[in-house]
Amino acid sequence: MACSQGEAFVTLATNDSYAVGALVLAQSLRIAGTTHDLVVMITPGVSQGMREHLGQVYTMVHPVDVMDSKDEAHLAMMTRPELGVTLTKLHVWTLVQYSKCVFMDADTLVLANIDDLFEREQLSAAVDIGWPDCFNSGVFVMQPSLATFHDLVAHAIEKGSFDGGDQGLLNTFFGDWGTADIKKHLPFIYNMTASSTYTYLPAYKQFGKGVKVVHFLGSRKPWHYRFNAQSKNVEHSDGAYAGELLQQWWNVFACHVQPKLDPWVVEQCI
Amino acid sequence: MACSQGEAFVTLATNDSYAVGALVLAQSLRIAGTTHDLVVMITPGVSQGMREHLGQVYTMVHPVDVMDSKDEAHLAMMTRPELGVTLTKLHVWTLVQYSKCVFMDADTLVLANIDDLFEREQLSAAVDIGWPDCFNSGVFVMQPSLATFHDLVAHAIEKGSFDGGDQGLLNTFFGDWGTADIKKHLPFIYNMTASSTYTYLPAYKQFGKGVKVVHFLGSRKPWHYRFNAQSKNVEHSDGAYAGELLQQWWNVFACHVQPKLDPWVVEQCI
Ligand SMILES: O=c1ccn([C@@H]2O[C@H](COP(=O)(O)OP(=O)(O)O)[C@@H](O)[C@H]2O)c(=O)[nH]1
Ligand SMILES: O=c1ccn([C@@H]2O[C@H](COP(=O)(O)OP(=O)(O)O)[C@@H](O)[C@H]2O)c(=O)[nH]1
Ligand SMILES: [Mn+2]
Ligand SMILES: [Mn+2]
Numbered sequence: 001m002a003c004s005q006g007e008a009f010v011t012l013a014t015n016d017s018y019a020v021g022a023l024v025l026a027q028s029l030r031i032a033g034t035t036h037d038l039v040v041m042i043t044p045g046v047s048q049g050m051r052e053h054l055g056q057v058y059t060m061v062h063p064v065d066v067m068d069s070k071d072e073a074h075l076a077m078m079t080r081p082e083l084g085v086t087l088t089k090l091h092v093w094t095l096v097q098y099s100k101c102v103f104m105d106a107d108t109l110v111l112a113n114i115d116d117l118f119e120r121e122q123l124s125a126a127v128d129i130g131w132p133d134c135f136n137s138g139v140f141v142m143q144p145s146l147a148t149f150h151d152l153v154a155h156a157i158e159k160g161s162f163d164g165g166d167q168g169l170l171n172t173f174f175g176d177w178g179t180a181d182i183k184k185h186l187p188f189i190y191n192m193t194a195s196s197t198y199t200y201l202p203a204y205k206q207f208g209k210g211v212k213v214v215h216f217l218g219s220r221k222p223w224h225y226r227f228n229a230q231s232k233n234v235e236h237s238d239g240a241y242a243g244e245l246l247q248q249w250w251n252v253f254a255c256h257v258q259p260k261l262d263p264w265v266v267e268q269c270i
Numbered sequence: 271m272a273c274s275q276g277e278a279f280v281t282l283a284t285n286d287s288y289a290v291g292a293l294v295l296a297q298s299l300r301i302a303g304t305t306h307d308l309v310v311m312i313t314p315g316v317s318q319g320m321r322e323h324l325g326q327v328y329t330m331v332h333p334v335d336v337m338d339s340k341d342e343a344h345l346a347m348m349t350r351p352e353l354g355v356t357l358t359k360l361h362v363w364t365l366v367q368y369s370k371c372v373f374m375d376a377d378t379l380v381l382a383n384i385d386d387l388f389e390r391e392q393l394s395a396a397v398d399i400g401w402p403d404c405f406n407s408g409v410f411v412m413q414p415s416l417a418t419f420h421d422l423v424a425h426a427i428e429k430g431s432f433d434g435g436d437q438g439l440l441n442t443f444f445g446d447w448g449t450a451d452i453k454k455h456l457p458f459i460y461n462m463t464a465s466s467t468y469t470y471l472p473a474y475k476q477f478g479k480g481v482k483v484v485h486f487l488g489s490r491k492p493w494h495y496r497f498n499a500q501s502k503n504v505e506h507s508d509g510a511y512a513g514e515l516l517q518q519w520w521n522v523f524a525c526h527v528q529p530k531l532d533p534w535v536v537e538q539c540i
Contacts, residue, residue, distance in 0.1 A: 127402040130470025133458045133477065163472035182452040188403045200400025202433035207403065 007100045007118045008037035008059070010092050011108075014085060015045040019054060020223050020257070021106035024249060026057040027256040028110040036115060037098070041091055044068075053260060064091040072153040083156055086166040090156070092142060093149035104213070105138040107221050109249050112212040114190060117141055123174040124184040126191035128167065129199075133178045137167040138215045139191040193217045197241035204241060214245045222249040229254075277388045278307035278329070280362050280371045284355060285315040289324060290493050290527070291376035294519060296327040297526040298380040306385060307368070311361055314338075323530060334361045342423040353426055356436040360426070362412060363419035374483070375408040377491050379519050382482040384460060387411050393444040394454040396461035398437065399469075403448045407437040408485045409461040463487045467511035474511060484515045492519040499524075 009029055013019040022040050029038060037059040042051065044065055054061045066077050066087050073087045092103050102117045104110075117124070122143040125135035152173055161168035171177070177184060188196070189210045194217070197204045216222050226235045227250050234250045236243050279299055283289040292310050299308060307329040312321065314335055324331045336343050336357050343357045362373050372387045374380075387394070392413040395405035422443055431438035441447070447454060458466070459481045465488070467474045486492050496505045497520050504520045506513045 127397055128470065128473075129399045129402055131458065131466060131473030131477065132397040132399055132402055134470075134473055162476040163470075168472060168476075178455075178457065179452060182449060182455070185448075185452070185455075187448065188401065196401060200398065200404075200433075202438060203398075203401030203404055206432040206438075207401065 006037055006098050008039045008095070008098045008102075009034065010039040010041065010095065010101045010103050011106050012041045012064075012085075012089050012092075012103075013046055013054075013106050014043040014088065016047050016050045017221075017223055018106040019046050019050045020253075020261075021221065023053060023057060023257045024222075024252050025104060025106060025108055025110065026054075027252050030057070031252070031256075032110045032113045034113065034115055036118070039095065039098075039101075041088065043088060049262060056260065062095070064088055066091075072150060072157070076153050076157045079157055080160060082164055083161060083169075086161060086164075086169060087153070087156065089137075089166045090149060090152050090169075093144050093152060094146060095144045096146060098144055100141065100143055103137075103140050103142060105215060105217075107216040108138060108191070109214045109216070109222075109245070109252065110212065111214065111248065114212050117186070117190065120183065120186070123170070123177060124186050125177070126186040126188050129193060129196065134167065134171045135174075135177050135185075136191055136193075136215070136217075137165075137170050138217060139186070139213055140170070141186075189213070191215050194238075194242045194245050197245065198239040201241075208241070214248075216246075216249070222246055222253075225250075227254070276307055276368050277370045278309045278365065278368045278372075279304065280309040280311065280365065280373050281376050282311045282334075282355075282359050282362075282373075283316055283324075283376050284313040284358065286317050286320045287491075287493055288376040289316050289320045290523075290531075291491065293323060293327060293527045294492075294522050295374060295376060295378055295380065296324075297522050300327070301522070301526075302380045302383045304383065304385055306388070309365065309368075309371075311358065313358060319532060326530065332365070334358055336361075342420060342427070346423050346427045349427055350430060352434055353431060353439075356431060356434075356439060357423070357426060359407075359436045360419060360422050360439075363414050363422060364416060365414045366416060368414055370411065370413055373407075373410050373412060375485060375487075377486040378408060378461070379484045379486070379492075379515070379522065380482065381484065381518065384482050387456070387460065390453065390456070391451075393440070393447060394456050395447070396456040396458050399463060399466065404437065404441045405444075405447050405455075406461055406463075406485070406487075407435075407440050408487060409456070409483055410440070411456075459483070461485050464508075464512045464515050467515065468509040471511075478511065484518075486516075486519070492516055492523075495520075497524070 011022050013022045026038050039060045040058045041062045041064045066073050120141040125140040128134045128136035155173050192211045234246050281292050283292045296308050309330045310328045311332045311334045336347050390411040395410040398404045398406035462481045504516050
């Protein structure tokens, strides 16, 4: 019988750009002194070279190919092709060698140790500021289980996802998150959207020092900005505080990721 | 000894414009069939004519003049003049003839009966989407108490408010709201910011039917828009759903408020 006692941070990358995000995330976790395993789930869209880079910082590079697999996820994919990345993300529930995982989007950056998240139960997550009765699925604590995986996939086939992504699906599956248990509500500082630095600036000034995880949610990711290799500054027209967070992402990239990457990777994915 | 068993919805208006908001709010509460008392706290900035209009729909028009009073609030006002409206709002805690109140900003609109809010305890409120570890102080359930009022004013004098308003003050005073009791987290549908119709549109489409209270938070209030008296349509460049909510505010205004107002009031305050 497999022993499932370890705990891991898990992310997902389906291409080399998100893989760069995953490299920065992993380095930021290590800088913050985590003692836990780091797992990246990848799909065939991630190049061989990038897999090797990922392998240098991740405990495990775990290929997940929904299209290739013979399980229900593949079936779901046939009926609902729009759920591509969503169904891939759900594979975190198949990591049953771990007793608990914290899933983190590849567009998150860790600023302080968050190992205490493993004291929380499934499903713990922070509010989504777009509709705060829902949780944001960029950071969540979960418990791997094949039974849950199968239930989730069945749920996806039957009900789909109200937003077409994993967040809609997970919010209807874990539908009592909003009302059941305050301990499953992670403080916002564990998944702060970068835009919240300006939507309620006095609150950011009051509580921003405590932020542990920044989430660069939305279509513009940190790796879409231009970085000035001379000055080491990221070019942006975002607000001052949002810019500071972007800069922190790029600092990790420049110090800990870029030196190990082939120049062509940097050119193609950044 | 005064008997404090009733329950009331309470709002605040310091001028005739916010008083128009208060008139629409009260009508919307009545349309939704509330059986509770309605109280509006007013300051000297509200005209005599407007007081009479308010008196026709509110159970009680309650003058509150921080500058004139001889209590700690007045003292606080001297030390921290920026807390003007904030300290006025706190006077809801002095309404000890009621055992429980629901405070509602004058820029809120009720779409469905919310009398069930009186089953909640102090301090219940919905998340503020700007910084969701804080609650939004536009709708909250509270229990009048002179002791609490004095504590709040002392807190205001000593610590001020991190955002200069009542929301910052109340969030530090009721500092365990974020972590203590899920029942004190009102669902977002009890205080939905109008802008949330477009920030996460799929969620609004999924859950928007359930919205009970809309909050027109921000500097642009419903009464700042132009209303076409012929077509009965509000002119706006907001998103479709936000426009629909604006229209609902104006429908209440046009049917239930405007017919009773003097034309000059409409001209001056709208
Ligand atoms: O093309 C994609 C889109 C998403 N993702 C993964 O799915 C997560 C969620 O997507 P994203 O962060 O872009 O969504 P947002 O947080 O902006 O809503 C990403 O962080 C990645 O881990 C990916 O690998 N490839
Ligand atoms: O000049 C003012 C400002 C505010 N208010 C009252 O205080 C509430 C909070 O202010 P507002 O709604 O403008 O703040 P927001 O919700 O936009 O942050 C209002 O709804 C009114 O009830 C008032 O009477 N006069
Ligand atoms: Mn993300
Ligand atoms: Mn308001």
